[in-house]
Amino acid sequence: MPAVIQIDGLRKTFTGVRRGRRVALDGFDMLVEPGQVHGFLGPNGSGKTTTLRTLLGLVQADSGRMALFGEPAPQRLPAVVGRLGAIVESPQFFGNFSGRRTLRLLAVAGGVPPARVDEVLEQVGLRDRADERVKGYSLGMKQRLAVASALLKRPELLILDEPANGLDPAGIREMRDLMRGLAAAGVTVLVSSHILAEIQQICDHVTIISRGRRVAAGPVDAVLAGFDHREFRIRVADQTRAAEIIASAGLPVTTHADHLVVADLDDPARLSQALGEQGVWLRELTPLTPDLESVFLELTDTRPRPGVPRQVDDSVRPDRPADESQITLGADDGLQITVSADDERAQP
Amino acid sequence: MNLVRAEIGRLAARRFVQLMVLLLGTAFGVTIATTLAGSHQPTAFEVQVAEAQAANQRANVQRWYAECLEAERTGASELSARYQGNCEDVSPDRVDASDFLSGVFVFDQQILDLTYFLIAFLCLFGFLVGASYIGADLTSGGMTNLLLWRPQRMVVLGTKLGTLLAGVLGLSVVASALYLGSFRLIAEVRGLPGAPDAPFWTDLGLTVTRGLLLVLMVTALGFAAATLGRHTSAALGVAAAYAVVWEAGGRIVMGIVDVARPDQLMLSSYVIAWVGGEIRLWAMSGECAPQIGSGYCDLSYHILWPAGLVVLLGLTVLAVGGAFATFRRRDLA
Structure with a gap:
């Protein structure tokens, strides 16, 4: 079965009289297999x-190859568009039309039975507000309407760009449940979001992009495992003494204000024993497992630095694969992480 | 077919379109109402007096007409200079009793001017609706949404243009029929129908037909300008800029630098030529062949409707073609 989405070496540069030349995509690759809930x-x-x-x-690429359901895109897009639903960035609708009319017009244009409109309105929770003008909708309601429009076609692939934007907490949870339900029904979902905890909860695969290039891709667990330094946080009464003991045992240790972090620790019992033999007793021993947010911040080098305002383009720019600096970790799991050899920072 | 249905629904549901239809109806209604209020069925006495005045006028004109014909035949310089042109302008046949009836709407004499008014309003309607229809879609994200469903840019834009033109044409035909029918009715009940003969109806029919074609071209131009400029206001800006910079400013500059035929370079001349069948213009300078025996130098020239059609159609094809070519490869926000 072909990949649902395959992108190879995609490049796009925007040029403008005032903005000059800006490289948006610089050889970007992506692979989404059928049935995945893929975070972007x-x-x-x-x-x-x-x-x-x-x-x-909607945008013309400068170069690169793209395929949807194995069909080259955008050339064969009309042939496969009936199998995908998409919302891209902020939902935009004609303000004077009601939500129901908006969906009906799309349904007519796409040859979708009108009854489906009521179904998706019910599904996204807009049933009772469907006849109000869209310009009176909140951002969250517009987002729901956008999702409804994407669901109209009963898509095999759902592309959602920031679907939780503007949603209240209940709406975010509903969106999560909706995506889970769709995934359970066999729908492939590609979702881009900044809410990393959400992504970690609902996605089984992830692709991370920075400055137009892929920096990591693969199963979420594998990506996280790639950044698991087997670290533990420990608290003891005599922190200085404990740090000396751990260091003498050959383990990397970092001292913090009220705790120590020990890395490369395969067996916590070993640490407990080493400290105990020297009369230092553990008050806390907590494994530090990486989450998607910390991995994302590390991969993109966007972790906030106290007193240093970060600019939008201040993120890591990975070297191109052609530079042979791409490191593939856990290739058996399909994980690929590309890291910069020199941690190149964005240049204006 | 589904796309056409969706676009018809979208066009009909647009509030701007509904508002413009309302304004159009109001403008036509006011015109019809004022004509109705300002006209009355002439009494027998009024008709009698008018006919007497017309007979008197014909007798005077008959003498001038004969002199004009004589001057044309003999080339007498003094007389020829006095009449300066076509003797049919002073033909007694042109004098009609209805000319002497005040406050009476006479259909065959006044309907042509009213038809130009109709066409002008329909053109304004078509331009604004055409520009707004695509302009709002491009700025509101409607086009993006539609392309996510039908990723065929040329088909989508072509369907939009086709639907728009069909809609505007349909409305224009209905509006024209109602408008002309109303004045015909006014003439019957509170005025005079005049003596509309076959050439009159042919002339009126051709004027309306050419007017409707002009409405379609202007609509397409509004659509194309808004597509090229990505916004409704782009079309309005282009129209305003053209009127101010070229039709007004350009005309002044051309007058200063002694351009012989500035009118020939103005779009408005071709619009009038197309709708009216022809336009007679006067050159500012140039060589002329004085009529034999007279000192009169005729610097006039004509632009006929085929030239108007070529210019207007050429401009429309260029603008629409440019809009489609640009839209084909444009990045959409």
């Missing part, structure tokens, strides 16, 4: 929306 992550301005727009034929 990246800092602001990293190229996520440009990727999705290019894939959907």
Whole structure:
């Protein structure tokens, strides 16, 4: 079965009289297999929306190859568009039309039975507000309407760009449940979001982009495992003494204000024993497992630095694969992480 | 077919379109109402007096007409200079009793001017609706949404243009029929129908037909300008800029630098030529062949409707073609 989405070496440069030349995508690759709930992550301005727009034929690529359901895109997009539903960036609708009319017009244009409109309105929770004008909708309601429009066609592939934008907590949970339900029904979902905890909860695969290039891709667990340094946080009465003991045992240790972090620790019992033999007793021993947020911040080098305002384009720019600096970890799991050899920072 | 249905629904549901239809109806209604209020069925006495005045006028004109014909035949310089042109302008046949009836709407004499008014309003309607229809879609995200469903840019834009033109044409035909029918009715009940003969109806029919074609071209131009400029206001800006910079400013500059035929370079001349069948213009300078025996130098020239059609159609094709070519490869926000 062909990949649902395959992107190879996608490049796009925007040029403008005032803005000059800006490289949005610089050889970006992506692979989404059938049945995946695939998270698409990246800092602001990293190229996520440009990727999705290019894939959907709204933006013309400079070069690269794209395929949807094995069909080259955007050339064969009309042949497969009936199998995908998409919302791209902020939902935009004609303000004077009601939600129901908006969906009906799309349904007519796409040959979808009108009854389906009521179904999706019910599904996204807009049933009772469907006849109000869209300009009176909140951002969250517009987002729901956008999702409804994407669901109209009963898509096999759902592309959602920031679907939780503007949603209240209950709406975010509903969106999560909706995506889970769709995934359980066999729908492939590609979702871009900045809410990394959400992504970690609902996605089984992830692609991370920074400054137009892929920095990591693969199963979420594998990506996280790639950044698991087997670290433990420990608290003891005599922190200085404990640090000396751990260091003498050959383990990397970092001292913090009220705790120590020990890395490369395969067996916590070993640490407990070493400290105990020297009369230092553990008060806390907590494994530090990486979460998607910390991995994302590390991969894109966008972790906030106290007193240093971060600019939009201040993210890591990975070297191109052609530079042979791509490191593939856990290739058996399909995980690929590309890291910069010199941690190149964005240059204006 | 589904796309056409969706676009018809979208066009009909647009509030701007509904508002413009309302304004159009109001403008036509006011015109019809004022004509109705300002006209009355002439009494027998009024008709009698008018006919007497017309007979008197014909007798005077008959003498001038004969002199004009004589001057044309003999080339007498003094007389020829006095009449300066076509003797049919002073033909007694042109004098009609209805000319002497005040406050009476006479259909065959006044309907042509009213038809130009109709066409002008329909053109304004078509331009604004055409520009707004695509302009709002491009700025509101409607086009993006539609392309996510039908990723065929040329088909989508072509369907939009086709639907728009069909809609504007349909409305224009209905509006024209109602408008002309109303004045015909006014003439019957509170005025005079005049003596509309076959050439009159042919002339009126051709004027309306050419007017409707002009409405379609202007609508397409509004659509194309808004597509090229990505916004409704782009079309309005282009129209305003053209009127101010070229039709007004350009005309002044051309007058200063002694361009012989500035009118020939103005779009408005071709619009009038197309709708009216022809336009007679006067050159500012140039060589002329004085009529034999007279000192009169005729610097006039004509632009006929085929030239108007070529210019207007050429401009429309260029603008629409440019809009489609640009839209084909444009990145959409």
